Amino acid sequence: MATSDIVLAIRIEHRNFARLLDILEQQAQGLEREGRLDQDLVGAVLDYFVGYADQCHHPKEDLVYRKLRALQEDAEAEQGDLLEEHEELERVTGRLADLVRETRGQASPADDRLATAMRRFLGFYRDHMGKEESQLLPAAERLLTANDWKSIEFDLFDKPDPVFDPAAEQNNQALMTRILAMSGGRDARSPTASAGGGGGGLGEAASLAQFNDAMAEHGLGARLSRAAEGGYRLAAPEGTLVTIPELGEAEAVRCAIYFLKGQGSLP
Ligand SMILES: [Fe+2]
Ligand SMILES: [Fe+2]
Numbered sequence: 001m002a003t004s005d006i007v008l009a010i011r012i013e014h015r016n017f018a019r020l021l022d023i024l025e026q027q028a029q030g031l032e033r034e035g036r037l038d039q040d041l042v043g044a045v046l047d048y049f050v051g052y053a054d055q056c057h058h059p060k061e062d063l064v065y066r067k068l069r070a071l072q073e074d075a076e077a078e079q080g081d082l083l084e085e086h087e088e089l090e091r092v093t094g095r096l097a098d099l100v101r102e103t104r105g106q107a108s109p110a111d112d113r114l115a116t117a118m119r120r121f122l123g124f125y126r127d128h129m130g131k132e133e134s135q136l137l138p139a140a141e142r143l144l145t146a147n148d149w150k151s152i153e154f155d156l157f158d159k160p161d162p163v164f165d166p167a168a169e170q171n172n173q174a175l176m177t178r179i180l181a182m183s184g185g186r187d188a189r190s191p192t193a194s195a196g197g198g199g200g201g202l203g204e205a206a207s208l209a210q211f212n213d214a215m216a217e218h219g220l221g222a223r224l225s226r227a228a229e230g231g232y233r234l235a236a237p238e239g240t241l242v243t244i245p246e247l248g249e250a251e252a253v254r255c256a257i258y259f260l261k262g263q264g265s266l267p
Contacts, residue, residue, distance in 0.1 A: 008244075
């Protein structure tokens with residue numbers, strides 16, 4: 001069994017998407033029960049799905065799926081055609097974003113149409129991510145070799161589009177931060193709680209300096225730094241523990257926390 005930073009990045013992105021879907025669900029409930037909707041917030045969430053999921057997240061999964069399908073004849077029969085599903089998700093997201101714009105300021109029955117479309121979007125996205133978590137990622141970890149992952153990573157970094165593009169990552173990170181600030185107390189899970197923090201400042205760490213300070217406070221030797229070749233390096237005194245692909249700094253910190261938790265190094 002071989003795994004890759006790409007799988008870790010996809011899983012972290014799924015957690016972020018799940019948080020955004022929860023925000024959208026709260027908005028759908030508000031619309032259904034009280035006819036209230038924060039259109040700016042819903043618009044920003046959909047912008048994130050258009051900008052990040054469609055441009056940065058799905059292309060990573062497409063590469064993994066293509067490699068898997070080349071090895072496993074029944075991948076499509078087992079998992080359905082993921083490439084087609086991503087195209088459909090892109091269309092569904094675009095249609096919902098259009099509908100939010102069109103129905104701005106209108107009362108029912110526009111509300112009913114919008115709530116129904118939001119419910120469909122939520123169901124489709126959650127089913128899709130559930131399938132990837134239960135089928136695509138385990139199959140990829142089971143079947144792909146270290147060489148397969150290297151070739152996928154090479155294809156990813158070779159792409160001119162925003163996959164792993166640091167500027168796009170930073171823009172999307174900024175949008176995510178704005179969405180969480182806009183959603184205020186309505187986000188059921190706080191970003192620090194979902195970052196899997198180990199308490200004592202580690203959960204709040206969003207920068208390399210904060211992470212490294214918190215590690216020192218906990219008496220732990222791991223340190224996170226930028227890698228000369230791009231991305232980040234999490235290192236212990238005895239050497240590199242893991243390399244993290246080019247992500248926003250807060251995402252890299254979360255990767256490092258998940259990694260250390262997975263190793264049993266954090267409570
Ligand atoms: Fe996907
Ligand atoms: Fe996904």
